[in-house]
Amino acid sequence: xxxxxxxxxxxxxxxxxxxxxxxxxxxxxxxxxxxxxxxxxxxxxxxxxxxxxxxxxxxxxxxxxxxxxxxxxxxxxxxxxxxxxxxxxxxxxxxxxxxxxxxxxxxxxxxxxxxxxxxxxxxxxxxxxxxxxxxxxxxxxxxxxxxxxxxxxxxxxxxxxxxxxxxxxxxxxxxxxxxxxxxxx
Amino acid sequence: xxxxxxxxxxxxxxxxxxxxxxxxxxxxxxxxxxxxxxxxxxxxxxxxxxxxxxxxxxxxxxxxxxxxxxxxxxxxxxxxxxxxxxxxxxxxxxxxxxxxxxxxxxxxxxxxxxxxxxxxxxxxxxxxxxxxxxxxxxxxxxxxxxxxxxxxxxxxxxxxxxxxxxxxxxxxxxxxxxxxxxxxxxxxxxxxxxxxxxxxxxxxxxxxxxxxxxxxxxxxxxxxxxxxxxxxxxxxxxxxxxxxxxxxxxxxxxxxxxxxxxxxxxxxxxxxxxxxxxxxxxxxxxxxxxxxxxxxxxxxxxxx
Numbered sequence: 442x443x444x445x446x447x448x449x450x451x452x453x454x455x456x457x458x459x460x461x462x463x464x465x466x467x468x469x470x471x472x473x474x475x476x477x478x479x480x481x482x483x484x485x486x487x488x489x490x491x492x493x494x495x496x497x498x499x500x501x502x503x504x505x506x507x508x509x510x511x512x513x514x515x516x517x518x519x520x521x522x523x524x525x526x527x528x529x530x531x532x533x534x535x536x537x538x539x540x541x542x543x544x545x546x547x548x549x550x551x552x553x554x555x556x557x558x559x560x561x562x563x564x565x566x567x568x569x570x571x572x573x574x575x576x577x578x579x580x581x582x583x584x585x586x587x588x589x590x591x592x593x594x595x596x597x598x599x600x601x602x603x604x605x606x607x608x609x610x611x612x613x614x615x616x617x618x619x620x621x622x623x624x625x626x
Numbered sequence: 627x628x629x630x631x632x633x634x635x636x637x638x639x640x641x642x643x644x645x646x647x648x649x650x651x652x653x654x655x656x657x658x659x660x661x662x663x664x665x666x667x668x669x670x671x672x673x674x675x676x677x678x679x680x681x682x683x684x685x686x687x688x689x690x691x692x693x694x695x696x697x698x699x700x701x702x703x704x705x706x707x708x709x710x711x712x713x714x715x716x717x718x719x720x721x722x723x724x725x726x727x728x729x730x731x732x733x734x735x736x737x738x739x740x741x742x743x744x745x746x747x748x749x750x751x752x753x754x755x756x757x758x759x760x761x762x763x764x765x766x767x768x769x770x771x772x773x774x775x776x777x778x779x780x781x782x783x784x785x786x787x788x789x790x791x792x793x794x795x796x797x798x799x800x801x802x803x804x805x806x807x808x809x810x811x812x813x814x815x816x817x818x819x820x821x822x823x824x825x826x827x828x829x830x831x832x833x834x835x836x837x838x839x840x841x842x843x844x845x846x847x848x849x850x851x852x853x854x855x856x857x858x859x860x861x862x863x864x865x866x867x868x869x870x871x872x873x874x875x876x877x878x879x880x881x882x883x884x885x886x887x888x889x890x891x892x893x894x895x896x897x898x899x900x901x902x903x904x905x906x907x908x909x910x911x912x913x914x915x916x917x918x919x920x921x922x923x924x925x926x927x928x929x930x
Contacts (some may be wrong), residue, residue: 468700468849470776471740473749545706546898552704553841559884560848607696611773 446519451498453530453592455490457563460533461598462486464560470608478608493597497590504586514583521577522587524572533559538591567595631865632660632856634668635694636808638675638687641764646787648766653677658840667855680798694855695740695768701849704791705900707803707830707839708746712753714828714887714903716801719753719913722825727798729756734824736790736799738763738804741783743771748776748783759783762790765930786865791820799826806831806872807865807905814867818906826882826907829868833889835896838863842925847884850901873930882906886927 505512518593536555540548571591578584633754637656640649653672660669675690678684702708717731722731733753737743738761747759763769764787772785786793790800798822806829809817821827832838842863846856869889876884884906903928907915916923 461845468697468851471696471742471771473745473775473779477825483755493922506878517753545709549705550898553900556704557845561844604863607693609692610771 446516447501448496450519450522450526451494452495454494454528455487456530457533457594458493458597458601459483459487460489461601462489464524465602465605468607471610472608477503486597489601493593496607497593501586501590504582506581511580511586514579515586518574518578518583518587522574522591523569524601525566525573529559529563529566564595567591630663630810631861631864632663632665633808633861634660634669634671634715634854635691635858636684638672639667639691639718641828643789645766646764646766646789650681652680652685653682653689654680656682659704671853673798674836679762688765691762691765692740692767692771694850694852694858697850697852697855698859699742701845702742703792704849707901708743708750708886710901711743711801711803711828711830712747712751712918714905714919715747715753715799715801716826716829717750717825717920718907718915719757719799720918721824721907721914722798722912723756725911727825728798729846730758731756731799731870732760732797733799733801734790734793735761736800736829738772738785738802739768740763741769741776741785743801743803744783744785745772745776745779745781760793761785762788762793764789764823765857775910776867779780786831791823793913796823797821798824799828800824801828801830803830803901804832804862806867807862814871815879818876822859822880822925827876827910828887828905829872829905830901832863832867833896833900834868834900835890835895836865837893838900841897841900854908869902869904872928874903875908877930879907881909883909883912883929885924888925889927 462482462485466479466484470478474564499626501515505515526578532555534557536551540556543551568591571588574587574591575584578587634706637659638651640651641647641650654674656672657669660666660672676686719731731754733747735741738744738919741761744759747753751759761769761783762774763772766787769785769787776783776785790797790908806814806817832842839860843860846859850856850859869886873884873886876882884904887903888895888899889902891900910928916926919926
């Protein structure tokens with residue numbers, strides 16, 4: 442159980458990062474066939490998620506080396522965080538599953554009821570998890586580490602978003618196209 | 627009654643309908659109009675758009691529209707809009723073939739924007755070799771980019787800067803997505819009247835429902851980044867026409883047999899189907915269409 446909680450949190454963080462990668466790419470490429478584009482975007486999100494998770498994990502491991510009592514305190518925080526994140530993650534993944542497998546109307550319902558609203562509340566869910574974790578923290582250091590880790594996760598999407606531009610079609614420079622309006626009547 | 631809020635995209639670019647050339651747009655005039663309509667945030671947005679001597683920079687406005695349309699495509703993809711259109715087009719095309727209409731059967735997308743529906747139908751439609759798909763829009767930037775996208779993916783469709791109702795070869799079926807709410811009163815009648823030359827039409831627009839503006843706000847906040855798209859998305863939902871208004875206008879202007887498809891009868895219906903269609907055909911095509919619709923037939927509303 443002790444090892445399971447951090448691993449579960451890391452898994453959630455990387456999964457969330459993958460979704461972030463997809464989201465920042467979506468709506469920026471108007472091609473019809475773009476599975477490769479989305480796969481690359483998800484990989485990019487996952488890569489950065491792995492990087493930040495490893496960084497946070499290494500930081501926490503280092504802190505625990507210097508302060509042996511910190512790890513059990515962090516487990517208390519992790520438990521509180523999971524009470525907030527797990528229902529959110531479970532419902533999101535169920536929504537994704539339904540969207541991927543079902544017919545058009547049910548897919549739309551999954552989008553309307555789960556995927557759309559849950560994207561909107563994601564920052565608030567992470568913030569709530571941070572508050573819950575800090576609230577339950579037995580010590581100040583554990584509370585600070587909890588808030589910092591959640592902050593890193595929140596910063597991930599803006600980081601992925603930075604520098605992203607709409608992909609204009611080949612030959613499109615973003616400059617206005619010359620007016621060669623051919624009247625078809 | 628639908629709201630009379632204004633959409634920024636309707637105001638910042640203007641075209642001469644006869645020549646299709648862009649006309650200069652006064653920034654101050656647009657700002658004043660939005661302010662007079664009580665749309666302060668929209669007015670502030672327009673105020674920030676680049677202009678020289680009070681004339682809005684056409685390139686900047688077109689680019690903002692282009693970015694918004696690219697984002698908008700993401701919503702169409704999420705709500706499987708092209709699939710929904712295809713499901714109606716297949717039986718409609720079969721009805722046309724049965725009634726002996728000579729090929730090629732032309733489907734014309736009115737106000738196609740970046741041509742998502744046209745390109746998607748060309749890519750996945752399996753509509754038949756005897757079908758031509760043509761997208762028309764008056765916005766040069768959108769059509770040029772739509773053409774590049776189609777060329778890039780080798781899609782067999784045509785995209786024209788043109789008035790869809792003045793083509794040399796008129797369409798057999800007119801389609802559109804998210805266009806109807808742009809028209810009011812006589813303009814709505816004129817929009818349908820332009821299709822008398824065709825045999826049928828399928829026009830999808832945002833479902834008129836108390837939920838629509840809320841749903842539209844949520845999805846535009848969650849999925850869109852462009853302020854223009856976020857603003858116009860919500861306004862579009864508030865401007866959506868009730869089913870009866872569309873059917874009356876369509877029937878009066880074309881004389882076709884018309885019905886709504888997926889018109890919501892309750893809130894669950896509005897959540898399941900954020901878009902509904904106004905479908906119309908010449909009287910003699912209605913019965914064959916119903917025959918070919920299969921299970922979709924149950925989703926047709928009463929005819930008018």
